[in-house]
Amino acid sequence: MADKKKLVLGVIGADVHAVGNKILNHAFELAGFDVTNLGVMVSQEEYIEAAQETAADAIIVSSLYGHGELDCRGLREKCDEAGLEGILLYVGGNIVVGKQPFCEVEQRFLHMGFDRAFPPGTTPETAISSLRQDLGITD
Amino acid sequence: MQPVLLIDIGSTYTKVLAADMAEPCILGTAAHTTVATDVAIGLEEALLALEAKTGPLSYTARLACSSAAGGLRMVAVGLAPSLTEQAARMACLGAGAKVVRSFAYQLTEEDMAEIAAILPDILLLTGGTDGGNDAVITHNAAMLATCNADFPILLAGNRNATARCRELLKGRTVITTENVMPRLEQLNVAPVQKQVRALFLERIVHAKGLGPVAKQMDGPLIPTPAAVLLATELLAKGTDSQSGFGDLLAIDLGGATTDVYSMARGDPAGGEVVLKGLPEPYAKRTVEGDMGMRYSVSGIVDAVGVPWLSTHSGRSPEQVTAQIAHLAAHPDMLPDTPADLALDQALASAAIMTATRRHAGTTEVVYTIQGPTIAQTGKDLTEVRRLIVTGGAIIHNSGAGQVAKYALFDPKTPQSLRPKTAEIYMDSRYILAAMGLLRQRDPDVALTLMKKELQTLWNCKTNA
Numbered sequence: 244m245a246d247k248k249k250l251v252l253g254v255i256g257a258d259v260h261a262v263g264n265k266i267l268n269h270a271f272e273l274a275g276f277d278v279t280n281l282g283v284m285v286s287q288e289e290y291i292e293a294a295q296e297t298a299a300d301a302i303i304v305s306s307l308y309g310h311g312e313l314d315c316r317g318l319r320e321k322c323d324e325a326g327l328e329g330i331l332l333y334v335g336g337n338i339v340v341g342k343q344p345f346c347e348v349e350q351r352f353l354h355m356g357f358d359r360a361f362p363p364g365t366t367p368e369t370a371i372s373s374l375r376q377d378l379g380i381t382d
Numbered sequence: 383m384q385p386v387l388l389i390d391i392g393s394t395y396t397k398v399l400a401a402d403m404a405e406p407c408i409l410g411t412a413a414h415t416t417v418a419t420d421v422a423i424g425l426e427e428a429l430l431a432l433e434a435k436t437g438p439l440s441y442t443a444r445l446a447c448s449s450a451a452g453g454l455r456m457v458a459v460g461l462a463p464s465l466t467e468q469a470a471r472m473a474c475l476g477a478g479a480k481v482v483r484s485f486a487y488q489l490t491e492e493d494m495a496e497i498a499a500i501l502p503d504i505l506l507l508t509g510g511t512d513g514g515n516d517a518v519i520t521h522n523a524a525m526l527a528t529c530n531a532d533f534p535i536l537l538a539g540n541r542n543a544t545a546r547c548r549e550l551l552k553g554r555t556v557i558t559t560e561n562v563m564p565r566l567e568q569l570n571v572a573p574v575q576k577q578v579r580a581l582f583l584e585r586i587v588h589a590k591g592l593g594p595v596a597k598q599m600d601g602p603l604i605p606t607p608a609a610v611l612l613a614t615e616l617l618a619k620g621t622d623s624q625s626g627f628g629d630l631l632a633i634d635l636g637g638a639t640t641d642v643y644s645m646a647r648g649d650p651a652g653g654e655v656v657l658k659g660l661p662e663p664y665a666k667r668t669v670e671g672d673m674g675m676r677y678s679v680s681g682i683v684d685a686v687g688v689p690w691l692s693t694h695s696g697r698s699p700e701q702v703t704a705q706i707a708h709l710a711a712h713p714d715m716l717p718d719t720p721a722d723l724a725l726d727q728a729l730a731s732a733a734i735m736t737a738t739r740r741h742a743g744t745t746e747v748v749y750t751i752q753g754p755t756i757a758q759t760g761k762d763l764t765e766v767r768r769l770i771v772t773g774g775a776i777i778h779n780s781g782a783g784q785v786a787k788y789a790l791f792d793p794k795t796p797q798s799l800r801p802k803t804a805e806i807y808m809d810s811r812y813i814l815a816a817m818g819l820l821r822q823r824d825p826d827v828a829l830t831l832m833k834k835e836l837q838t839l840w841n842c843k844t845n846a
């Protein structure tokens with residue numbers, strides 16, 4: 244299958260939560276995506292260079308340790324500067340500190356330029372079905 | 383007796399070594415300058431000097447390597463700086479080339495003018511993983527198609543863009559091989575290196591006037607650094623019948639550059655370490671173009687500063703500054719006073735310290751919610767236990783052991799992953815390149831000779 248959609252996956256910032264990353268990698272590959280997994284402790288620059296080289300269709304950012312908002316700031320702008328205009332940006336996990344209403348959190352991340360933000364406890368299937376929708380995949 | 387002749391044609395000296403394969407030993411070595419003479423004449427003179435020592439020999443084989451006429455000069459082109467540009471650079475260095483310049487992203491008109499002026503022996507064009515970005519490499523191919531300078535292009539990028547690039551470059555010499563980075567962070571340098579060796583033999587040897595010499599040889603002429611890589615790899619790995627040294631680090635401190643070779647996987651020595659960046663090859667070579675004892679002595683000063691050199695040579699900062707200007711202007715100067723020797727010693731120490739720091743991997747402590755975590759970039763060489771040093775400033779230095787210790791781990795800079803402790807050996811007759819050539823004939827003899835010839839300078843087990 245030559246025209247698999249390409250994803251760049253990783254856990255952003257000084258975050259070492261590796262388990263969810265491995266589960267997502269596995270689930271996305273099973274769902275037919277070509278996954279470039281950068282693992283844990285990924286910087287914005289690493290996502291961008293990986294997406295440039297692989298001509299990725301989407302960057303999937305995970306964050307589990309509460310500092311996601313700080314880590315994700317400016318990623319969309321950097322993508323634009325790096326010639327990745329319009330690339331799909333997803334974020335998910337425990338992306339903020341404390342218990343905040345997720346609709347507010349979601350709005351903040353959408354405002355930052357993310358196409359979708361997913362709350363804690365989201366199943367891989369939810370993300371996969373969003374990807375299929377956003378990337379126009381039909382069977 | 384079964385003598386073989388091993389020749390290293392350099393830009394300043396041609397070195398010859400005769401070895402007996404029947405009863406493994408080195409029969410003799412000699413050198414002759416090639417600065418002002420034709421390569422063939424320089425070689426003839428060196429052979430006469432050798433024969434004066436060994437008596438007439440009838441060689442069963444002749445093998446040669448060369449770094450003459452500027453060595454193998456390459457330009458590397460990639461996409462992202464830390465990914466395909468870096469992979470392309472590593473591929474060139476591992477093939478024994480000098481990376482004169484490397485470029486990332488789209489080549490500009492100015493870049494094209496610069497490339498034409500450099501006139502590389504080979505240009506390596508990469509970019510994109512297989513099935514990844516093809517826009518940048520095709521743009522760069524189109525730009526290169528406009529270049530009138532004559533050099534072969536080695537195409538090793540996104541395989542889905544290969545046909546398009548070849549079409550754009552129609553009329554130029556283009557050799558296609560596998561992508562240097564077929565998947566992200568997967569390095570694939572061997573196919574590029576194979577093609578570089580073939581191009582070197584087919585085209586560059588003749589372009590540099592080495593054709594007549596190459597014809598008399600009984601094996602392919604290869605770049606000298608490639609021969610040193612072959613030798614150090616053999617020394618590390620051993621053969622089927624003989625064990626090698628195991629993981630090792632080798633340093634060649636020259637007048638213009640410092641070459642560093644490591645033969646080690648470089649996996650993290652500790653437990654909880656997160657690896658970052660591009661994986662590096664087992665046989666890794668780096669060249670520091672600004673770390674040389676004479677031609678590039680100013681680079682050493684830039685790296686460590688005058689106060690460091692002053693402290694380590696016992697000379698005043700003013701004396702250091704004056705002497706360094708003198709050395710840069712007189713690259714053939716050999717130190718003869720104790721004061722000049724002391725400064726050369728400090729310069730050699732600084733060059734070795736800087737070159738190994740740049741070669742070895744580094745760690746960074748990152749504070750996470752779960753406590754401090756170590757992120758490692760590059761190879762961890764802390765467990766490497768053998769160090770081999772060579773080069774003019776080492777060979778002719780009574781304090782070579784002290785100088786070589788600057789390649790080791792320093793508790794003041796624990797983030798630099800250099801060997802914690804090592805047995806230090808000196809290649810005092812400069813045999814490594816010759817042994818790399820001999821490896822192609824008989825690896826066991828080459829290994830035996832290296833083990834015999836390398837002198838222990840310092841042994842961590844007996845001399846702490």
